[in-house]
Amino acid sequence: MRLRAVDVQGVPHVSLPEFIDQCGGYCRVDPARVSADLFGRSVVVGVNDTKVYSSRESFALAHPVIRHRGEVLIAVDDLDVLLAQGFAARIKRPGVVPEGRETGQEPLPDIPDEALSPGRRLTVSTESTDIPAPEPLNTRRVGTGAAAIQTVIIDPGHGGSDPGYVSAAGLSEKDLSLAVALALRRILKETTVLKSYLTRSDDSTVSPRDRSNLARRVRGDLFVSIHAAVSMSETAEGFGIYYAPSTARAEVMSRIRRRRPGLFFTNTDRDNHARSMRAARALETSIAAASGVSEHWVRGVPVAILRDAGMPGVLVEVGHLTNPAETALLESRSQQEKIARGIAEGIAAMVGDVAMPGVQP
Amino acid sequence: MNRADRRGILKTFLLSLWGMATMVLLFVVILLVMEMMRQGQDPLRTLRPASAQPATPPPAPPLPALGTRDVLLYFAAKNGHALRPERREMEVSDSSHENCLRALEALAQGPGEEGVPVMPGELKVRALYLLEDGEMVIDFSRRAGTVQRRMRSVGIEALFVYGVVNTLTQSALQGSKDPTVRRVRFLIDGLPPQDSLPWHIDLREPIAPDQSWAEQTPDSGAHG
Numbered sequence: 001m002r003l004r005a006v007d008v009q010g011v012p013h014v015s016l017p018e019f020i021d022q023c024g025g026y027c028r029v030d031p032a033r034v035s036a037d038l039f040g041r042s043v044v045v046g047v048n049d050t051k052v053y054s055s056r057e058s059f060a061l062a063h064p065v066i067r068h069r070g071e072v073l074i075a076v077d078d079l080d081v082l083l084a085q086g087f088a089a090r091i092k093r094p095g096v097v098p099e100g101r102e103t104g105q106e107p108l109p110d111i112p113d114e115a116l117s118p119g120r121r122l123t124v125s126t127e128s129t130d131i132p133a134p135e136p137l138n139t140r141r142v143g144t145g146a147a148a149i150q151t152v153i154i155d156p157g158h159g160g161s162d163p164g165y166v167s168a169a170g171l172s173e174k175d176l177s178l179a180v181a182l183a184l185r186r187i188l189k190e191t192t193v194l195k196s197y198l199t200r201s202d203d204s205t206v207s208p209r210d211r212s213n214l215a216r217r218v219r220g221d222l223f224v225s226i227h228a229a230v231s232m233s234e235t236a237e238g239f240g241i242y243y244a245p246s247t248a249r250a251e252v253m254s255r256i257r258r259r260r261p262g263l264f265f266t267n268t269d270r271d272n273h274a275r276s277m278r279a280a281r282a283l284e285t286s287i288a289a290a291s292g293v294s295e296h297w298v299r300g301v302p303v304a305i306l307r308d309a310g311m312p313g314v315l316v317e318v319g320h321l322t323n324p325a326e327t328a329l330l331e332s333r334s335q336q337e338k339i340a341r342g343i344a345e346g347i348a349a350m351v352g353d354v355a356m357p358g359v360q361p
Numbered sequence: 362m363n364r365a366d367r368r369g370i371l372k373t374f375l376l377s378l379w380g381m382a383t384m385v386l387l388f389v390v391i392l393l394v395m396e397m398m399r400q401g402q403d404p405l406r407t408l409r410p411a412s413a414q415p416a417t418p419p420p421a422p423p424l425p426a427l428g429t430r431d432v433l434l435y436f437a438a439k440n441g442h443a444l445r446p447e448r449r450e451m452e453v454s455d456s457s458h459e460n461c462l463r464a465l466e467a468l469a470q471g472p473g474e475e476g477v478p479v480m481p482g483e484l485k486v487r488a489l490y491l492l493e494d495g496e497m498v499i500d501f502s503r504r505a506g507t508v509q510r511r512m513r514s515v516g517i518e519a520l521f522v523y524g525v526v527n528t529l530t531q532s533a534l535q536g537s538k539d540p541t542v543r544r545v546r547f548l549i550d551g552l553p554p555q556d557s558l559p560w561h562i563d564l565r566e567p568i569a570p571d572q573s574w575a576e577q578t579p580d581s582g583a584h585g
Contacts (some may be wrong), residue, residue, distance in 0.1 A: 236441020
């Protein structure tokens with residue numbers, strides 16, 4: 001385990017989501033709080049606050065959890081307290097090292113074995129000590145609507161025993177979608193502060209139910225499913241983006257809400273539909289620009305995985321495996337990279353100038 | 362235990378029973394409302410007195426009992442991501458059910474020179490039902506040995522689904538004897554398609570027509 005520490009007003013801090021992630025848990029960052037799940041327990045930590053709320057007890061940290069340059073940071077000294085009281089786990093030695101050096105050869109015996117693979121170590125290195133105090137939360141702009149994206153679920157289609165369509169040249173849809181998905185995750189990690197999860201990271205069989213369950217469990221904000229197109233026409237080319245249209249239930253709720261305002265406070269399906277449509281349009285523009293593909297389209301289709309995910313989402317068919325020339329292009333790593341970059345840029349464009357500093361739209 | 366205590370216990374018991382029955386009733390009502398909304402019905406409108414609703418649906422335009430009409434068959438366009446309506450002269454009767462069956466057969470036979478087929482070769486129509494609320498149910502059967510050759514993608518499935526739905530819901534196929542076809546439910550061997558084969562498109566609910574899939578051609582203005 002490697003963690004980068006930054007000094008804020010003389011106190012070393014590390015990224016709280018990164019720490020939880022490396023311990024094997026997951027974290028959701030909202031503007032005013034962070035929800036963390038680890039070892040089967042959940043805690044909520046207020047941003048700019050020392051209080052930690054857990055299902056068992058509430059307790060206080062010595063230093064407030066702060067937001068700095070788009071990251072939520074926790075003081076290294078507080079990691080012990082957080083782990084012990086929040087998750088009933090313990091680090092013998094937090095691993096803070098003298099400035100500029102890295103150690104961390106100490107094992108973490110009290111973190112359950114399943115959370116850390118053998119040989120993983122907590123290493124904390126320090127960075128600049130000349131960092132101004134973080135901005136207070138209320139001066140920041142907060143994302144709304146489509147912009148409130150912090151967690152992206154990347155779903156490479158098919159996999160394992162289900163290859164999807166296999167082109168005449170032997171390129172399978174499962175391999176193509178995985179290659180684009182892995183590139184997308186890497187780009188999102190390198191260029192944004194968005195959290196991303198893959199529904200599969202290797203050639204394994206994952207059922208649609210498990211994919212949507214994962215998306216719901218980690219409370220994703222945007223579901224991006226990656227597939228390839230096929231056509232009965234060999235000359236068909238280009239990429240398509242699909243979003244799920246409103247359900248009949250959402251339309252009825254919407255009609256009732258117009259006649260009886262206030263009867264329904266939320267209409268999640270309808271909101272998801274509107275956000276998905278905006279996402280599809282944003283991705284269409286950015287993928288076309290990044291990949292140079294001129295033939296593209298956006299359509300509303302009741303795609304099962306998008307409906308079951310229960311969040312805004314799009315399914316991208318990155319190109320036609322039935323078109324030999326396009327298949328040859330899709331096989332190249334550079335084209336896969338361009339498409340992934342296009343998707344990442346579309347997502348970043350949706351996040352725009354709000355909520356998550358550090359995202360480069 | 363005196364008589365007053367016994368009466369008190371009985372009263373409490375009866376009250377609890379009444380409370381539980383109310384809760385069960387409320388739960389059933391909530392389930393009913395959710396189911397109505399899932400099917401696209403407005404529960405509030407249903408509660409209104411009958412007089413508030415139009416007594417009868419607006420009268421359908423008069424149709425000839427028998428004869429030929431121009432019908433649009435929605436095949437796929439060569440670009441692979443749109444439907445291309447093809448005009449055909451078809452014999453029609455007063456029965457929407459019969460007309461739809463004929464249109465499906467014509468769709469299965471395939472397009473003229475310009476279009477691309479939308480019906481997967483693996484499927485053939487087993488039965489067709491038209492429900493009173495305008496929902497048409499098509500039960501396909503799968504030809505043996507065709508599963509491995511099945512082409513799957515959202516686009517190709519959508520062209521099949523909307524090709525069929527847009528064709529069957531057009532006014533030219535509606536007969537005065539039957540309800541107007543408003544949406545289409547797909548079944549394969551009597552079951553929702555997802556139960557027999559993986560599909561990208563959610564076919565658990567009936568599908569309404571979507572003209573955004575149709576290319577604008579000289580033929581497309583004929584009917585809709």
